[in-house]
Amino acid sequence: MTLSKSDFDLIKAAIVEDLAGGEDITSVATIDEKATAKADFTARKSGVIAGIEVAEAVLREVGLTEIKRVKNDGDQVSAGDILLSVSGNTRAILLAERTALNFFSQLSGVATLTSAWVKEVAGTKCQVRDTRKTTPGMRVLEKYAVRMGGGTNHRMNLSDAALIKDNHIAAAGGVVEAFAKVRALYPDSEIEIEVDTLDQLRDVLPQKPDLVLLDNMSPAQCTEAVAIVNGVCKLEASGGISLENARAYAKSGVDYIAIGALTHSAPVFDIGLDLRAE
Structure with missing residues (x-):
């Protein structure tokens, strides 16, 4: 991963937030300013890691240069x-400890959860895809963590592609009307449209959408939708999907399952810093 300027700005802001214009009064009081040590970032559980480069960048931001990477992003540990x-x-x-762990643990949590979903659909053509339900300011990093867990990314932002959802459809007067308006204004953009019923799917299919999102449909309805579409466009299932029923959705034949939980509900992966005084 190559960190961007915005990623480095986020790292700097996180350190500034931790110091709040002062100093680490506990370390200043208990540790000689010239003291040196070695420390290991250690996994406390099994999972998939992501964000090791971000942790390294945090260490460098506070002046540390003797850094040794033992594992790599995407590794099962x-x-x-x-x-x-x-x-x-x-x-x-x-000083770097908590900020580095905050990034590293959060991103590894996303990668680990994504890996669990990917394992559930293994052996099918279905791919696990994220959403825009990301932590503000951390979208690029969290979507990177999804990839490290074996998932795929949906659009990065609102201008990447069109996703016509229920509120757009309501405002435009229907699925066909909404699709036509987007196609007219953005003829070269990829267009995905959400449908709540199979009748809506039949209505919009002649408009040749790139992708149709099947919202809150059962695996049986998704199977029927796959038959209706018959390869004309790709299908994505969203809503009501859990780890327990993910495989049933995948076996319906849809191309993607969209899982907001990958980024908005991933448990933080437990990583600790073990200090060894020199």
Whole structure:
């Protein structure tokens, strides 16, 4: 992963937030300013990691340069595995600790949860896809973590592609009307449209959408939708999907299942920093 300027700005803002214009009063009081140490970022559980480059960037931001990467993003790790090691000024290591862990743990949580979903649909053509339900300011990083977990990304922003949802349809007067308006104004854009019923699917299919989102339909309805479409466009199922029924949706023949939980409900992956004084 190549971090962007906005990623570095986010890292700097996180460190500034932690210091709040002051200093780490606990470390200043207890640790000599010239003291050095070694520390390991260690997995406390099994899962898939993401964000190791972000953790490294946090360490460098506070002046640490002796950094050794042990694992890589996308790796499956076990409890006790060392992921990243750092040597240098002890105060600097502890200043970076929480910010680095916040990023690393959050992104590894997304990757680990995504991996669980991907395993549920293994052996089918269905791909697990994320949404825009991301933490403000962290979309690029969280969508990267989805990829590290084996998932795929939906659009990154509102201008990447059109997604005509129920409120757009209501405002425009129907699925055909909404689709026609988007196609007229943005003839070269990819257009996905949401339908709530199979009748809406039949209505919009002649308009040649790139993708149709089947909203809150059962696996049986998705199977019927696949037969109706017969390869004319791709289908994505969304709503009411859980890890327990993900495989049933995947076996219906849809191309994607859209899972907002990958980013908005991923449990933080437990990573710790173990300090070893030199």
